[in-house]
Amino acid sequence: MTNLFNFMGGEKGVWKIEIIKPIIGETIPNAARLEIIEGKIEHPAHHWILRGVTSFERYVTTNEKKALKAIQPPLNRPEAICAALIPIKKMPAWWELAPDERRRIFEAQSKHIEIGMKYLPAVARKLFHCREIGEHFDFLTWFEFAPEHAEAFEELLVFLRNSEEWTYVEREVDIRLSR
């Protein structure tokens, strides 16, 4: 399972956890640092662990994919010392929708991709899927940005959280980090 990533909250890791804020529903326990390890871990030592896999795209069109590819920054840029890890769980009603309806809410109504594009290349982003591997959350999104883009990042979150798509979110935690 080379595409599996473990986000482990505990005493170790290059990322210092600044704050863990529940946005919708139950929060997760506090921890001092975050360690990110790729691959399967047999006996992890941690306070909590959030696991996700990288996977193929679910909603983006061919043209959107091209546009994103042209502008998306890599992770680990030296200046990007701020990060956010945002686990999300959507309601059963979301998953019962056919994919064309999910896409309509995701982009035509909520402009998820269009909004995200506005904050590129300032805010680097990577999505991990958890639903299929039996985790509590459906997605983990990892964001990295420089301190001067922290305000822009807050704005991005406000837009997304006010979208129709977000009415389907039943649990969301906002974990902020720095290194």
Added chain:
Amino acid sequence: MTNLFNFMGGEKGVWKIEIIKPIIGETIPNAARLEIIEGKIEHPAHHWILRGVTSFERYVTTNEKKALKAIQPPLNRPEAICAALIPIKKMPAWWELAPDERRRIFEAQSKHIEIGMKYLPAVARKLFHCREIGEHFDFLTWFEFAPEHAEAFEELLVFLRNSEEWTYVEREVDIRLSR
């Protein structure tokens, strides 16, 4: 992980394995019977194990979903004593396509749903996803039908295997069973 299913080839199980036929690429070892167990198994005893999860739909439209729901038979019908388990792996080129392009090949060109619909309710079908859980195959499809529909089932496979979608299949094994 209540949505995880284990298809275990070995000496046990209600399903007798009639034949294991490699269609594309490497086959899997022979076994006498197939046992299907739901949930996580700590120490499985088996010759081989294929694991998959049930998940939300990837390509079907709202209308297709409604049409399928109206006509889809359940599994375990008393007369459906024939079964097929068909593990498939698609090429990296497939997964690199954006979902709109995958959908175009899947339905507009290959008529995957339209063809499948013609054989309902005779052939019951259930899809399991494996790619996200780090398995060798991407999908397992389970089919159940009565002996008088065995010929129709072969016809269904011929149509699908001759489709454009199938040019993206890099491994396929056809496991036939009876009970």
